[in-house]
Amino acid sequence: MKVSFTGLSAAALLLLGTSLGAQADTIKVGVVAPFSGPFALYGKQFQEAIEVYQAEHGTTAGEHEIEFIYKDSGGPNPDQARSLTQELLIKEQVDYLAGYVFTPNAMAVAPLLDQSETPLVIFNAATSAINAQSEFYLRTSYTLWQVSMPLAEWAYEQGIRSVVTTVTDYGPGIDAENAFVAAFTEAGGEVLDSIRMPLSTTDFTPFIQSIRDQSPDALFTFLPGGPPTFGFTKTYNENGLRDEGIMFLGTAETEESNLQAFGDAAIGLTTAYHYSADHDSDMNRAFIAKNLELHPDSVTNWATIGAYDGTHLIYEMVEAAGSDGPAAIEAAKGLEWESPRGPLVMDPETRTVVQNVYIREVERDAESGLLVNREKGVIATVGDLGWGK
Amino acid sequence: MSLILNILIDGVAYGMILFMISVGLSVTMGLMRVINLAHGGFAMLGGVVAHVLMSEAGVGYVPAALLGIAATVALAWPLERLIYRRIYGFGDLQQVLATIGLTFLMIATVNRLQGSTLLALPLPGGLAQSVDLGFRTLPLHRIVVIGVGVAVIIGLWLLIDRTRFGIRLRAAVDNRATAGAIGINTGLIYSATFCLGAGLAALGGILGAEMLPIEAYYPLRYMVLFLVVVAVGGMGSFAGSFAAALGLGLIETASRYLVPEYGTIFYFACIIVFLAVRPKGLWGRLA
DSSP states (O other), X not given: OXXXXXXXXXXXXXXXXXHHHSOTTEEEEEEEEOOSSTXXXXXXXXXXXXXXXXXXXXXXXXTEEEEEEEEEOOSSOHHHHHHHHHHHHHTSOOSEEEEOOSHHHHHTTHHHHHHHTOOEEESSOOOGGGGGSOTTEEESSOXXXXXXXXXXXXXXXXXXXXXXXXXXXXXXXXXXXXXXXXXXXXXXXXXXXXXXXXTTOOOOHHHHHHHHHHOOSEEEEEOOTTHHHHHHHHHHHHTTTTTTTOXXXXXXXXXXXXXXXXXXXXXXOEEEESOOTTXXXXXXXXXXXHHHHHOTTOOOOHHHHHHHHHHHHHHHHHHHHTXXXXXXXXXXXXXXXXXXXXXXXXXXXXXXXXXXXXXXXEEEOTTXXXXXXXXEEEEEEEOOTTTTO | OHHHHHHHHHHHHHHHHHHHXXXXXXXXXXXXXXXXXXHHHHHHHHHHHHHHHHHHSOOOHHHHHHHHHHHHXXXXXXXXXXXXXXXXXXXXXXXXXXXXXXXXXXXXXXHHHHOSSOBOOOOOTTTTOEEEOSSSEEEHHHHHHXXXXXXXXXXXXXXXXXXXXXXXXXXXXXXXXHHHHTTOOHHHHHHHHHHHHHHHHHHHHHHGGGTSOBOTTHXXXXXXXXXXXXXXXXXXXXXHHHHHHHHHHHHHHHHHXXXXXXXXXXXXXXXXXXXXXXXXXXXXXXX
């Protein structure tokens, strides 16, 4: 009895010691993202974006010191994401969560957010349904509906009447197909065929040839980044679809981290997206310059900007509400700010940012000699169009 | 009619790429009987060296490819002497574990030095064109791959069946002790053959990069593709690998033209049925 009493008081002293030792006004933010494996680039870019924001704005918001703790979730792995989040909440006592690259990873932690009343800022995962799972989700990236629907409407306005959709057969691909088909048929266009390509496809020629045989005005595609996009765009060019006048319509395919590897085959590809590193604003140029100054090898793309704006949102919430989760969510709703990508508003209902969607075309920049996504048009202030679908 | 022609042309072109990326494995795994899961690693290393030479030193495509292959062979030689020599004697599972470990080392090294994004091997202007076949076009580089594939299969057949080296090699893999006893330097034969396998892997990696782009996770991403070709072709048979690669290319292409929704299931169902009927593959020599 005496022993266990001593043990208890020792534990109590230890606890007291740690809580006294830690600064009373330090707010901890747990970042869950892949830092190893094939998707490690996301984690690296998230961390770089946070460091850029801290270099510009310091490490305090209001009265509070902000500290980031990084956890490696690997690839799409909901169980791992959930247990890391639990560890952050219980062991590290974090007040905010951030990061989350894949939809299943983000979805898996919804019950934890409700129990602990912790706001989570999604830096990437792009399915509309996530935010409906808990009041504590906020998103500073985009949703697939948010970019696919404006693209369909824009294409119709450009005189495109027939389209073949060809997406990779997995969750985000099907989401993008649904969004594009809904908006394009609504506008009055005709979808000739909807092809779903297996995730393991390496040779895209058969799909490209059957699109060519149907000779639509354009094709709409959604592919996972990296090798599949590389193979698809090569095949699109080599089989003469461009010469036949079949326009390429995509979204994230031409993102900056792999763009240079596509070579001249990428020139002329049209995409609708919320961020191009080529965006013409002083704020964007300053943002990229700062990132390059801190991380000379870094390529700024949508993952960087999602994390940068997410960090801004966390700073705003901390300043307004400290560690009070529900109050922080209230403070975030309706918040407006200027980002390197353009003006943003945190939509109070969907809790995804309302933002500009840009129509871009890949060009080779005359000055730098590099391939860039040059903005050709803008569809202003688009909200999450997939909400409730 | 044009559909059948499309399937034939694309199937053969794809099959040749499958053959080129897996021929190195049919040397190391098929002929030397070491379960070499690091095959894709050698293919990647060849591609990475070529990429670095082209993008940072401005070397042309063909010299960069040749240097990439040479660098892979130069690395394979000490690797064979120091590590693979011990792996030959392992059991199957230990070989799998040892070579997958090597693969992880290669992936981590490339990831560390070059990052995880795509490493381009831009084709020279002449090769980047498409050839007009009248009713459709075909990229010129695929025709080049078909030509190189045919040259490689003929060259291997001559080497293994018609040269003194080939006779010694076949003797060494069939019965190493007896071959050694009659004065064949089996150690040297093994080293040379392993380097041949690694060099062919690098050649396949570089030539196939238009379809299977080089990046840090290349060895894992396409491992099933390589293994399937060698398994269906039969261990120890180049003709088997060649026929298997063409057959698999045709089956996959046909299924994607005709039943795109079920392409992957159809492809693997064919392989399962085939291996159930002929577990040794097309021309398997191993009991």
